[in-house]
């Protein structure tokens with residue numbers, strides 16, 4: 352039996368050390384696919400839940416208890432630090448974050464101030480309580496990366512093509528860099544709060560960065576994600592970096608300074624290992640929609656991922672993006688057991 356998160360299969364795999372079994376967790380493992388989550392959230396707005404430590408602890412624990420996953424992820428949202436510094440925004444059910452006054456000029460960008468631990472004392476409280484309750488199971492802290500946060504702030508809500516975001520990036524590069532600079536400080540501050548309170552690893556979600564080309568990533572995004580990873584380098588915690596549709600960017604996501612590169616389902620894991628190169632672990636990458644198919648299909652696809660993962664220096668099993676709300680929790684329970692057993696053989 353392990354008794355410290357440091358000995359856990361999850362942290363060992365992130366550090367590319369030998370493991371007794373492949374560790375598993377699922378992006379959005381807490382959420383609407385769980386009846387016990389829906390019951391707790393009844394009548395409680397999303398951002399209220401995120402600011403209530405008792406609810407954060409309970410919702411974070413639900414999938415750990417139900418599935419026996421190898422890591423917990425803090426129940427929160429990427430827009431929580433923005434709300435905490437005074438941005439007028441809400442999370443609308445079925446839509447996502449909606450910003451009352453989209454940021455389109457220097458004055459609005461300059462109003463974004465750095466985050467102080469006192470702005471999110473409920474996060475500190477929740478993380479401290481969770482690390483106690485979790486014992487040897489590691490807690491993953493997380494934040495949205497500057498590009499993805501910028502997209503919500505500039506568009507005013509979810510966006511398919513990120514038109515306004517790209518218009519600013521290409522047309523007003525000075526304003527773009529000023530905005531990214533501020534978001535970098537906020538993201539770094541938010542991650543430091545979670546690590547100071549006891550989180551064992553962090554994941555930086557740049558969910559929508561797959562919308563840019565490698566050259567543009569290098570010019571407009573990488574300097575900021577690098578600053579975030581460099582800013583955490585002395586803390587000796589694994590840094591995971593994930594985005595959707597990032598097949599052409601996988602090498603750059605690693606170059607930005609991540610220890611673990613998250614892969615969506617579009618690139619087979621052995622090919623992802625080739626693109627990312629040596630010295631990094633991989634996380635992924637079952638298409639979340641596969642879980643809507645019969646178990647036999649899930650088992651075959653998960654087995655294929657484990658085979659391909661032999662080409663990676665370390666592997667954390669996950670989905671290629673978040674659990675879909677219509678997923679049967681029993682499929683996730685079975686998948687967790689399957690990965691544990693098949694990888695231990």
Ligand code: CP3
Pocket residue numbers: 377378379380381382383392397424425426427428429430442443444445446447448493556558673
């Ligand atoms: O993974 C987990 O279990 C931890 C919880 C988590 C949430 N949001 C809870 C949540 C995490 C890691 C996030 C991050 C997040 N939020 C991202 C990056 C991850 C990704 O999916 O790419 C993004 C892009 C957001 C923005 C956001 N917040 C979206 C797109 C949505 C979904 C809107 C909807 O209702 O379909 C949210 C709301 C949200 N965040 C929910 C949850 C559980 C659903 C709200 C609800 O249950 O009412």
